[in-house]
Amino acid sequence: MTTTDSELNENSVPVQNGPQERSFPDPYEIETPEGAEGWEEMYAYHNRFLPTRRAEDSAKTWFRNSLHYPEVSYPFDQVTIDGAFTGTGVTNTRVFALPPAKGLDVRVINGYTYMSTIPSPDDEEQARRAEEFGKRAGYYFENWDTLYAEWEGRVTGAIRAVHELEIPPLSEFEAIERVTADRGPSQGNLLLSAYHRLLEHGDQIWTLHSEFLNLGYAAYLQFLTLCKEHFPEIDDQTISRMVSGVDVLLFRPDDELRALARKAEELGVGDLVQAANNEEDLLSSLGDSEAGKAWLASLDESKDPWFNFSYGSGMYHSHRSWIDDLRLPIQAIGDYIVRLRGGDDLRRPLDKLQAERDELVEHYRSHLDEDDLPAFDAALGLSRTVFPYVENHNFYVEHWFLTNFWNKAREFSTLLQTWGFWDDVEDIFFLRRAEVEEAIVDLQMAWAAGGKPQGGYHWPEIIKRRKEIYEALSNWNPPPALGPVPGEVNEPLTIMLWGITPETVERWLTAQDGGSSRTHLTGFAGSPGIAEGRARVVLRPDQLDTVQEGEILVSPVTSPSWTPVFGRIRGAVSDIGGIMCHAAIVSREYGLPAVVGTGFGTSTIKTGQLIRVDGDAGTVTILDESTDV
Amino acid sequence: MGKYTRKFNELSSTDRPLVGGKCASLGEMVQAGLPVPDGFAVTVDAYEDYRDASDLRQQLLRIVLGADAQNNDSLQQAHDEAVELILGRELPPAIEQEIRETYLELSRQTAQRRGVGDADRIPVAVRSSATDEDGDAASFAGQQETYLWVVGEDDVIAKVRECWASLYTPQAIAYRSGMSAAEASDASKIAVAVQLMAHADVAGVTFTVSPRTGDRSVIAINASWGLGQAVVSGEVTPDEYWLNKIGPTLTSTRIASKAHEYVPAPGGVGVELRDVEDSRRKVACLSEPELMQLADIALRVEKHYGCPQDIEWALEHDADGTPKVMLLQSRPETNWKKRKEEKGKNTTKATSNLLGFVTAAAKGSTK
Numbered sequence A: 001m002t003t004t005d006s007e008l009n010e011n012s013v014p015v016q017n018g019p020q021e022r023s024f025p026d027p028y029e030i031e032t033p034e035g036a037e038g039w040e041e042m043y044a045y046h047n048r049f050l051p052t053r054r055a056e057d058s059a060k061t062w063f064r065n066s067l068h069y070p071e072v073s074y075p076f077d078q079v080t081i082d083g084a085f086t087g088t089g090v091t092n093t094r095v096f097a098l099p100p101a102k103g104l105d106v107r108v109i110n111g112y113t114y115m116s117t118i119p120s121p122d123d124e125e126q127a128r129r130a131e132e133f134g135k136r137a138g139y140y141f142e143n144w145d146t147l148y149a150e151w152e153g154r155v156t157g158a159i160r161a162v163h164e165l166e167i168p169p170l171s172e173f174e175a176i177e178r179v180t181a182d183r184g185p186s187q188g189n190l191l192l193s194a195y196h197r198l199l200e201h202g203d204q205i206w207t208l209h210s211e212f213l214n215l216g217y218a219a220y221l222q223f224l225t226l227c228k229e230h231f232p233e234i235d236d237q238t239i240s241r242m243v244s245g246v247d248v249l250l251f252r253p254d255d256e257l258r259a260l261a262r263k264a265e266e267l268g269v270g271d272l273v274q275a276a277n278n279e280e281d282l283l284s285s286l287g288d289s290e291a292g293k294a295w296l297a298s299l300d301e302s303k304d305p306w307f308n309f310s311y312g313s314g315m316y317h318s319h320r321s322w323i324d325d326l327r328l329p330i331q332a333i334g335d336y337i338v339r340l341r342g343g344d345d346l347r348r349p350l351d352k353l354q355a356e357r358d359e360l361v362e363h364y365r366s367h368l369d370e371d372d373l374p375a376f377d378a379a380l381g382l383s384r385t386v387f388p389y390v391e392n393h394n395f396y397v398e399h400w401f402l403t404n405f406w407n408k409a410r411e412f413s414t415l416l417q418t419w420g421f422w423d424d425v426e427d428i429f430f431l432r433r434a435e436v437e438e439a440i441v442d443l444q445m446a447w448a449a450g451g452k453p454q455g456g457y458h459w460p461e462i463i464k465r466r467k468e469i470y471e472a473l474s475n476w477n478p479p480p481a482l483g484p485v486p487g488e489v490n491e492p493l494t495i496m497l498w499g500i501t502p503e504t505v506e507r508w509l510t511a512q513d514g515g516s517s518r519t520h521l522t523g524f525a526g527s528p529g530i531a532e533g534r535a536r537v538v539l540r541p542d543q544l545d546t547v548q549e550g551e552i553l554v555s556p557v558t559s560p561s562w563t564p565v566f567g568r569i570r571g572a573v574s575d576i577g578g579i580m581c582h583a584a585i586v587s588r589e590y591g592l593p594a595v596v597g598t599g600f601g602t603s604t605i606k607t608g609q610l611i612r613v614d615g616d617a618g619t620v621t622i623l624d625e626s627t628d629v
Numbered sequence B: 001m002g003k004y005t006r007k008f009n010e011l012s013s014t015d016r017p018l019v020g021g022k023c024a025s026l027g028e029m030v031q032a033g034l035p036v037p038d039g040f041a042v043t044v045d046a047y048e049d050y051r052d053a054s055d056l057r058q059q060l061l062r063i064v065l066g067a068d069a070q071n072n073d074s075l076q077q078a079h080d081e082a083v084e085l086i087l088g089r090e091l092p093p094a095i096e097q098e099i100r101e102t103y104l105e106l107s108r109q110t111a112q113r114r115g116v117g118d119a120d121r122i123p124v125a126v127r128s129s130a131t132d133e134d135g136d137a138a139s140f141a142g143q144q145e146t147y148l149w150v151v152g153e154d155d156v157i158a159k160v161r162e163c164w165a166s167l168y169t170p171q172a173i174a175y176r177s178g179m180s181a182a183e184a185s186d187a188s189k190i191a192v193a194v195q196l197m198a199h200a201d202v203a204g205v206t207f208t209v210s211p212r213t214g215d216r217s218v219i220a221i222n223a224s225w226g227l228g229q230a231v232v233s234g235e236v237t238p239d240e241y242w243l244n245k246i247g248p249t250l251t252s253t254r255i256a257s258k259a260h261e262y263v264p265a266p267g268g269v270g271v272e273l274r275d276v277e278d279s280r281r282k283v284a285c286l287s288e289p290e291l292m293q294l295a296d297i298a299l300r301v302e303k304h305y306g307c308p309q310d311i312e313w314a315l316e317h318d319a320d321g322t323p324k325v326m327l328l329q330s331r332p333e334t335n336w337k338k339r340k341e342e343k344g345k346n347t348t349k350a351t352s353n354l355l356g357f358v359t360a361a362a363k364g365s366t367k
Helices: A005-011 A051-058 A078-095 A123-142 A144-164 A187-210 A213-230 A236-243 A249-266 A270-275 A279-286 A290-306 A327-341 A350-365 A370-418 A425-430 A433-449 A455-474 A492-498 A502-512 A541-546 A560-566 A582-590 B013-031 B044-052 B056-066 B072-088 B093-114 B135-140 B153-168 B170-177 B181-186 B288-305 B336-344 B349-362
Strands: A062-064 A104-109 A112-117 A520-522 A524-527 A530-537 A552-555 A571-574 A594-596 A610-614 A619-622 B005-007 B039-042 B124-130 B146-150 B190-196 B200-207 B218-225 B239-244 B249-254 B260-264 B271-275 B309-317 B323-332
Touching (some): A078 A104, A078 A187, A078 A213, A123 A213, A144 A187, A144 A370, A187 A370, A187 A433, A213 A236, A213 A370, A213 B349, A236 A350, A236 A370, A236 A524, A236 A582, A249 A290, A249 A327, A249 A370, A270 A279, A270 A327, A279 A290, A327 A541, A327 A560, A350 A370, A370 A425, A425 A455, A433 A455, A524 A571, A530 A571, A541 A560, A552 A560, A552 A610, A560 A582, A571 A582, A571 A610, A582 A594, A594 A610, B005 B013, B013 B039, B013 B044, B013 B190, B013 B288, B013 B323, B039 B093, B044 B056, B044 B093, B044 B153, B056 B072, B056 B153, B056 B170, B056 B181, B072 B153, B093 B124, B093 B190, B124 B153, B146 B260, B153 B170, B170 B181, B200 B288, B239 B288, B288 B309, B288 B323
Parallel strands (some): A530 A552, A552 A571, A571 A594
Antiparallel strands (some): A104 A112, A520 A619, A524 A594, A530 A610, B005 B039, B039 B190, B124 B146, B200 B218, B200 B309, B218 B239, B239 B249, B260 B271, B309 B323
16 A cells, blocks of 8 residues: 555656657558468458548547457347447447447458547537437436336346247248148248347347446436535545445346355255256256155246356356356355354345445535535436436346347257258357348258258358367457547546456556556456465456466456456456446445456466556555466 | 643634634544644734734734845845844743643643653644735745744744744745735734644645545545655655545556655754655555555545645654644635546547437436
């Protein structure tokens, strides 16, 4: 907590030697990594930097979206990227007419997603938009709770629709009723149409996802700004603590694990559950006894929907969810059983958290002038109204919906696999959405004719090559931004959501120019406290099981489903994260120090290094150079 | 208690015209049960009656109005003459007697309480206590004098007179020379605080509002070794401690290299500035429990006055090392709103636009 004079000087922004000399790499001069030649064909033309548009696109600043898309995009997974940006764009630009902000342009380079803001409207257009915005946003703010309840119905409806989407088996003969009764479309017709339905849902879910989102963020930002006007030194986490609910959907899956641990103890099967490593173990050890069966029934109840919980952001098919792979939840239940036996009741003290939140608000209110209280209370009230959506939409869409969406895509893949298109069910994700449609048409034609589809002769080579390209792209280190240094970063939502501020831009430039320290990283103070320990760098969710007791987790970004791992670590460091960052929320919940948005944590820190996380100052220091490489 | 001296525990802020701002505030704090070293005020009437007991008032006025504010030599000459007059003229017995008696009473009571031998020679601080509302004007007017480790009744009388004489620094004369006779007379009203010396090994200043941003949820503490003079006068760079009022909790610490400190002079009278030995220079002069005690008292002071305060304090340690905070002065901190407004300008146009739109749209959704 102590800073010396010299450290303070280090933190000051260096004098610029003329901004014209500094820039991020030109997107058109980015080289293709060795072995990734031809990567462009994995993405649709609209996702690429087109040589014919160079003058326009080179003049803009592009920020890497590593918050949502830290990994190389799979060709099929581009569905969610396009969909998400479409959803935000249409909500801002066309539905609510948010006056100062429209959507974003999106490009993929070497497999990584970059975005650039569409210029803000001029004053005259803003005034016109403001009039629309007032009517539309006003309606939402006034009817928020009712609209939110309806929204939950529509989202769960979409999830059910995807889950229940029927894929025709392409049987030898059509059913007899096809002749005697309905005389409707063939199984081949229905197959193509089912694929279209899947894409429709995968597309429309993002309009639902964005429906309240920027209104919610804008309302929250209003409160945030008000707090900072009155209390210039208040930190973001304190503000979010005044607003956030104590009972958030994203904690629910973890709560289920705790409940299952208690249940196992009650039923006297704690030892058996604790000894299990996976689902097979559970079934074989518990399947024979009444108590065991009762516990397995509870597990099944918890699984749907709460285990539709992605190991990653949910945005990639490869992240998988608890429900697909029960190893982490089973291990976590085992850990919880141990804690129960140690006397921990595992209950989150909701009343206490609620009381603390109220006390915090009262404290800040007591330092305001009488005249300022009504505006403060109104902004806080609106923020609290919108917050359940802000906090919970993520579980509905990214976790619950997408788990079902990817698994439905796998069902199509399984069908194509049985028709010889490829060997591995996961291969479908190396095809673009339009290519999958071609494959389905191919299958439809061959099945109809009674012949053999072309796919098995066409796709395996392409998929093999794309896997090599994917590997090569994964080893590439994408720059945080492309193009000229932005004149000013002031669009408030960009700052809040992406953590992109003038200071971050400066940090990136310094790091790019070789000026950053190799032992000292700066980020946002995500959760208070100081911890020292060995670093564990986790780049992908499937590396999670390497995390050992007492280590410090270093990752590009964390997912809510990693929550059980937080019981094992001493602190957390992430590359990405603004103020709504999950790593920060969960760290606070667990009382672990966290520094988020360091930019270069995973590329600077090596597994095994001793590091210090200072969650008060927002700094990470590498204390020794040793690694276990 | 008579016309010329008033004990702190009889004073409150409404007594400012009689005893000056400093004494009134100390009295107010004593009455609020805050830890303030005991003492008394030498009232405005003492100096007024002294001036009126002879033709002193007219002579001083002539000196002030006759000085050439543009001419340093003239100001210096006026200063010398005025000081000579004030320090040399006989003090009316009623005034002198009362100050002596009140000091001796304070000294003897304190000696008895502390169990100290020499009951008539308990050290005190003697400071001017300005009647002017405006602190800036007071500093121009020369009402900022402080004498530490003053011992014995004769010395107390001498230092009270020096406080009075401090009204006539060259710059104070220049400040008043442009005034009318009545204004100049009013601007030279003065009271004096006589207060037990705190045996401070650490002293400093606490703001109950952030001096850098005007944030009212923040406490800033500046502290250094020895008596508080070094911090107040800016002779050392103090340690800085920043706290959040919730808790309160320490949020950041900046340890300075503290080269000098004021300590009581070896003879037991007056103070001297000495070098701080290397082993203490770069060490935090406050521990966390001490910080918490300071913060706690600062919050009580702020609550008592109902607005942000700028508090001077000293930390005494008992024989067993138990720290005890003593408050020496508290003033309202008046610049915080200005600072907050400056800081508020950082909100960009883009943000305030968006927020304006949201506020407009959110009207009617009152929950």
